[in-house]
Amino acid sequence: MSIFDEVHDRKNTRSMKWDMIHDVFQSTEVLPMWVADMDFRAPQEVNDALIKRAEHGIYGYTAIDQDVKGSVINWISRRHDWQINAEWLSFSPGVVNSLHMAVQAFTEPGDKVLIQSPVYTPFYRVIKAHNREVVINSLVREKDYYQIDFEDFEEKLKSGVKAFILCSPHNPVGRVWKKEELQEMARLCLKYGVVILSDEIHADLVFPGEKHIPIASLSDEIADQSLTFMAPSKTFNLAGLEVSYIITPNNEKRNKFKAQMTEQGYHPNGLNTMANTALEAAYTHGEPWLEELITVLNSHKNYVTEMLEAHTTLKVIRSEGTYLVWIDCSSLGLDSKELKEFMIHEAKVGLNAGIDYGEEGALFMRMNIACPRATLEEGVNRIIQAVNSQ
Incomplete structure (x- = not known):
């Protein structure tokens, strides 16, 4: 069995x-x-690593070292063909926490933030909680499949949208966006100066014949306009351990995001002891x-x-x-x-x-x-x- x-x-x-x-x-x-x-x-390797850590019996402050960062870098390279650098990484308890901070860092009260509905419920809260305006680009259903209305997408961006929260792969409709779709969304965001906040927490969970492509991996220009939010939590059932990370290639944006994290009381290079342990074990052995x-x-x-x-x-x-x-x-x-x-x-x-x-x-x-x-x-x-x- x-x-x-x-x-x-x-x-x-x-x-x-x-x-x-x-x-x-x-x-x-x-x-x-x-x-x-x-x-x-x-x-089992994750459970064994957690048990071994618990047997040590001391739960003082822990740091994210180069071994942990290296496990993330290797995972992203192996699974998603994206070569990232250690300095691009920040860490937080969860993707939703990070999205809250990103919306505060890159938009102002009253600004418009675009989402593609129907979409993960917390996206609405992330925007409304900080007095930003929700702008919806409704996905278009064709029989048993959803597509992007790019004409509407551009019209909405034209209206003064400052940030776009992308759900990739998409929750709940299950789309794994094709390269051409990602390129067109990115092209329009670059054209109108819209920051891309890409929730890619389901990146590892794609079915045979499909390929997840991190939107920031498409080009250096797109990477400079993007923050990518990932985690092992959905992949390996670790949600209760509160572990996620943010990939921000652009120096200025990364510093701005880290400043917002600090303002909210988070350390950009800190996770709880068990999250730290589980992250490395999952990406190394899972x-x-x-x-x-x-x-x-x-x-x-x-x-x-x-x-x-x-x-x-x-x-x-x-x-x-x-x-x-x-x-x-x-x-x-x-x-x-x-x-x-x-x-x-x-x-x-x-x-x-x-x-x-x-x-x-x-x-x-x-x-x-x-x-x-x-x-x-x-x-x-x-x-x-x-x-x-x-």
Whole structure:
């Protein structure tokens, strides 16, 4: 049996996903397939490194040394064909924290910040929390696939947008942007002087036949206009350890970002002890685990698609990456509130409501498929039974 088929009891571990279901769904009967962490154990080498560190028993201040930075540099080179320098790196507890700081560093109150909806919910909060204006370039759905409306993208940039938060790969629609798409977005941002804040936290989770390209890797000019936010947290299920990093090739922008970090009380070269340990171990030893994971996730994605489309009227958007599946539930004839209640009380499955990702997602639900096959099958069968009993 694959390690990814093992069912682990996560209840009573203070798991947000499993122990907060009543608070989130007002029910204890739902099967949680929502928040983006996995029901898989991290690579054994990561667990061993953490245990060894814990056995030392002293948890004083730790530094990020050249070995840790080297593990990041080598990972980005191997997985994404991008050669980065150690001095380009800064570290923070998480990508969302970093986006908050970046919006403050590179825009002013009242400035416009562009996002591509439907998109990761915190993007809206990151912009609104600092009194910036949300500008939306809605993604265009063509059957089971989303595309960028570049004419609208340029019109929005023309209106005075100062920063663009790119989601790459895209959460929740699962797009892995092609080189030509990235080049055109970058070209327009350069044309209008728009800073690119690229959330690439799902960069490692792409399906066979697809290739993630960091937008800043396209050219030196684009790199100078970009900050790239990455982490091992989604890749290796380390979200609770709070570990991420920022790649900023441009000196001036890097110094400006670091100054903002310092102002917020963060050290640009600091992580907690266990995050530091896990980062190095994951990037040094975790590749075989990741390759098996991708095979499992690809199989899971295909299963969900085939089962829901064969046995219900639901439609699954074609995903190229992430472990999040975007499901069109419009055929049920429910509004967004009714749809959410249906999934909770009829299907008894805890999914993310599509409306939370923007108006464009009102009749969708987001499913987390990073779980053992038995859990996945249970969730899918609950949905099928509920839809056919409607």
